Amino acid sequence: MEMSRLSRKEIINIYDGARLGYVGESDLVIDSESGIIKAIIIVQKGLGMKMGRSSRELVIPWDSVKKIGEEVLIVDLSPARATRHHE
Numbered sequence: 001m002e003m004s005r006l007s008r009k010e011i012i013n014i015y016d017g018a019r020l021g022y023v024g025e026s027d028l029v030i031d032s033e034s035g036i037i038k039a040i041i042i043v044q045k046g047l048g049m050k051m052g053r054s055s056r057e058l059v060i061p062w063d064s065v066k067k068i069g070e071e072v073l074i075v076d077l078s079p080a081r082a083t084r085h086h087e
Contacts, residue, residue, distance in 0.1 A: 001068070006073075007024030013075050029041065037062045040062070041058070043056075044056040
């Protein structure tokens, strides 16, 4: 799949139905040797900004991605699996 098509997809959490954002507004963690996507990092909006970046990020492990559809990327992310980074 082309990155331009992937970037337009909205990320939906099947666990609670939450709309998490768009792939294009997120960062991807890619293994530099294999080129495999390891995680998606979503900057949480509205949680306060410092030095141009949000103070919280949600890290979604790539193995939480369950389905890539025409318009959405479905993840299964329970609170126990969610990783939040505070800056």
